[in-house]
Amino acid sequence: MRGSATMHPVLRVPELQGLEKNIYETLVRRGGNGLSQAKIIQLLELAPSSQSSVSRALAKLGAAGLVEKSGTTRNASFGLTAEAKWFAVPGHLRPQVKYDPDRFRSYDPGVAPWLDPASHALMSESVGKGSLELDPSTYTREIAERFLIEMSWASSALEGNTYSLPETEALIKYAEVAGGKSEIEVQMILNHKQAIGWVIDNIATVEIAPETVMRLHAMLMRTLVRQNNLGAVRRDPVSVTTSSYVPSSDHTELSMGLSELCWKASIAKDPFEASFALLAGIAYLQPFIDGNKRTGRLLSNIPLLKAGLPPISFIGVGRAAYGIGMTTWYELADTSYLGKAIAEGYAITAPSYLVATTTKRVPRSVEIRMRRRLDDAVAEYLSGAVDSPDLMPSDFARDAFRDLEGEDLDVIVQSFADVIASINELNCVAYGVTPDLVEKYRRVRPGGGPTHVGP
Template identity: 35%
Template sequence: MADIEQNILDFVAERPLSGREAIRRGAAPDVSSPTIWRALKRLVDAGRLDVSGRGRGTEYSVAGSASVRAHLQTPYNQRPPVRYNPKFLDAYVPGRSFYLTQSDRDKLRAAGQPVGGPIQVGTYARRILEQLLVDLSFASSRMEGNTYDILQTERLIKFGKEAEGKDRKEAQMILNHKEAIEYIVDNLDTINLDRPDFFNIHALLSDGLLVDPGMAGRLRETPVGISYSSYKPLDDRITIEEEFDIIVAKAKEISDPFEQSFFLLVHIPYLQGFIDINKRTSRVASNIPLLKADLAPMSFLTMDDAAYIDGLIGIYELNNVALLREVHVESYLASAEKYRVLRAEVDVPDKAALAYRDVVRDVVRFSVLEAKRFKPDVVLARVQKLDVPKDDQDAVVAYAHEQFKGLHEGNAIRFKLKAADLVGVDLS
């Protein structure tokens, strides 16, 4: 099987954008079609082949950032002009097409899964909000040439203190990020990646930064250019509207939060639907799927700015996501741990931990020293005898059980217990 896959890679490397049947005939004519299809799927999932189109129009090319980097070796003003390609978006079928490989998605989920069990949607986002405001506002602004360092950014966000000798537009850019991020966290349960959500984010990010304030939160009606690229975005208002609606519709259908996030990072800048501030909109909006899924956010703090821009140019001029994907995955893996561990911190102590502290201590000690395990019915009867109001009894029992299950020799002292007291106790 390894030989078949290598034959496929060799064939596609020599003949980019080959179809399935051409690959079967040229790479392994004696192998059945189903075997070839399975091999192609494995190569796509492993990130070794890129796929575009669908059905009979499905085409394969060798994946990787090397081709993008090679393309960028030619000065931008010597590269042939490239216009917006609607087939790039059309070829993406949610649930069947993936820019991130299965291996990428598995790695990202392992890195982004917060410590601890499920909690109410939005609780994790609020818990990390203070840190995210600083990190994402700083990093995303830095990518736009903002000269505030991270400490100056923190002082501006927390205390409203502008750095001396800086352009006031830089402070405005950072504070706009703060407003946009707070909007997402405050409305996380109702934001569904609908058209107005993107307009709201763009309006907040562009406040005070556009020559025409009326273009904040509105799709553009005039042409735009891309610095240091041969890419020419759409200049037809009606087509821009149509393509933007397709982006929104497809984004909503993507079930994997990491794929959904990356899809926004690719297509919002590619369309350039707004007069300006498209990349900022994509970076902030890309966090919505992650936060809604209770995953560590993407702060862009560790991302290499030049590689990020190169990755976008690879999309603009080649419709190749390989370099941006490489940069994105590497950056997320490097930064996610910071937000995972914040999840372990308790946001607000449980009522049972405060109002019924002595009761919880009593039933935990009883369960360890006498019952040798946690018996909910027995504990409930004990809680009732300790005059806990009926409305709070079940919550106290549940909280006491969680504390009991978390006992070990290093924390037994909280209940005036010794390590030796836990010997022979069923802590389930």
């Protein structure tokens, strides 16, 4: 399923200039077949003295993975590489590649993952081993809103939407429609807003299941497809623009593929692999009449959010690299280029979400209700711990708040332990405690003492 995770040669074509560009275009017009250096010079109508310049240009094209040399030096010929030759032909003229159900049947996230090791390593390194875990149920309004706006814009942009990020923010926050934009573009962004908001609000209970995929599709494609197609596995054939890939048109096969993909992603132990499998799998399966890739993009965030990891907003995912990645996955069963495009985008945005959560925190309702009691408990514990150094904060808190039950008790015990672990002569005023008391406590417990919060 995987090849090299380096940049795909075709992505270098737009960067070609001068002689390199002319040679490449000449080889494309000749069907990518081998030409001698002398023939290239002749076709480009260059002077014989330009041989050294042509040699250097061919060497650069070879290093870029666009041209390969065959034969001996004197009889050498130069032609397009297999990758360059494949994409030198428009998608509708390339050999048809039909849907292969074995991609899902043989997929084993633990044994043969779709996300290549280099891309997985980059995503893991982006969050770090000791990074703060995100809890979507306690996202601050600013963080949740930021993800909603960024993904609404980036995902829509990958579909060709011309709204800018500031225009998207104005539309989502203030319902301000930018001038000169189509109604379809407006609806696309508003649909993203609804669907992303639903995922954030229901992340604690939402499951990776066909029903979830269908609900997301219905929200993302509202008014953009016929109502009977909203969240419905299609019965009609579809085509993939710019690709020779031919998805299945068998309703039963599509339904089975969707179920198998969701099941395998749900049992994947690695959240990065599960996320990527959903992204690539939905795009390949094409279970809906339209909106498949945007559904896969949002769906791919569920395993990450459930694992307490930063989401993929798709800001930083290059449109060209994303397109090439999808095409090589569709037509060549190679996921490495798509994985690289996703991982590089994630590496740009994930750290900033981690930074944001270290500076912003939303209180739980029990913390608000118990605010006064928490202050009193902190003062009482600090006073008592001076005389009883072995008293653990968690034990004290569970006894002090024994009238609470379940999650409320766990939350307040954790909050109490966090306060005790971080309290000092400056921040103690927030809890109505004097600096003198904190100083006495610190003399008894220089490191703050144990803060175990287990049962």
